[in-house]
Amino acid sequence: MDVSLVIAGQLRRQYLIPPSGKPLLDKPGGNLLYAAAGARLWVDSVSLLARVGEDYPAEWLRSFRQRGLDTRGVKIVPAPMDLRSFLVYTDEHTVQRSSPVAHFARLGLPFPKGLLGYQPPSDGQDNRLRAQPDSPKLSDIPPEYRAVKGVHLAPLDLLTHSQLSTAFRLGGSSYVTIDPGPGYMNANYLDDLRSLLQGITAFLPSEEEIRSLFWGRTHDLWEMAEILASFGCDIVVIKRGARGQLVYDRSSNRRWEIPGYPANYVDPTGAGDAFCGGFLAGYLATLDPLQAALHGNISASFAIEGSGPFYLLDAMPGLAQARLASLATLVRTL
DSSP states (O other): OOOOEEEEOOOEEEEEEOSSSOOEEEEEESHHHHHHHHHHTTSSOEEEEEEEETTSOHHHHHHHHHTTEEEEEEEEESSOOOOEEEEEESSSSOEEOSOHHHHHHHTTOOOOGGGTTOOOOOOOOOOTTOOOTTSOOGGGSOGGGTTOSEEEEOSOOHHHHHHHHHHHHHHTOSEEEEOOOGGGOSGGGTTHHHHHTTTOSEEOOBHHHHHHHTTTTOOOHHHHHHHHHHTTOSEEEEEOGGGOEEEEETTTTEEEEEOOOOOOOSOOTTHHHHHHHHHHHHHHHHOOHHHHHHHHHHHHHHHTTSSSTTGGGGOOTTHHHHHHHHHHTTOEEO
16 A cells, blocks of 8 residues: 555544534544544545554454555554543533543433543643653654655644654655644743744644643734744644634745635534644645645535544545535635
């Protein structure tokens, strides 16, 4: 299998209570799968880079391969690994990750045995000197991945992002994009991004994340984008949920505002990750920052119309291109 697009991130055993519809209990999830599906909408195959424990379901990995996802970069460590993730929407836009017992009881749902003993992830800051145990390591990268044309790094810790981005660029990868991890998107880490973003193709934070990063410095989103681009990053995209994206291209000093595609809103889980996967796929096809963002926007539009990372891959043939053409007419050049 040829390797042209690699996505690194986290695989999860997902327990999701969406805003509407049936819960997904112990199903494949994680930022890696949503981003991979966002890219897979536009390309024939996507290669995954992640690590899981020996207790991760082998049948899930087989199902990924059947969907055009290359799993040679999924490292299976010889020990169990707690990859459970709990998400519940208390309204259409508010998500919580803690107190699963209370939420299942509130909704009158039986509590799944698989969530016994679950502890939500810490919301603390990253440790600059220590990576998370479930983050992919340099030694996990298969030799055939190292000179891949394009790489997207889904949200991970700062140390892993720094190590992987450097390794892939030195290995010959032409284009590297980063969706930042929440653990380093605060004002204490702004100077760390000077080195992280050097030589990066695109940085893809949410509006909430970038505002946290520049807390107390500026309220101007375009100024924030220009500052981050000045660190050596070619493109900065600010993801704004249903309001779409702001796109800044450093080389041309151009700015675009893209509205959210008017999709049928069901479940926003993973939409930002799907955007990032679609962005890289679009960029590899066109080398155009606006076209890349349009591709990402359409990937996200399909992701929010159902639950689970692979919902968007069931889109009708030709519908993605039709949405792409429609959205292009709504772009504002600033």
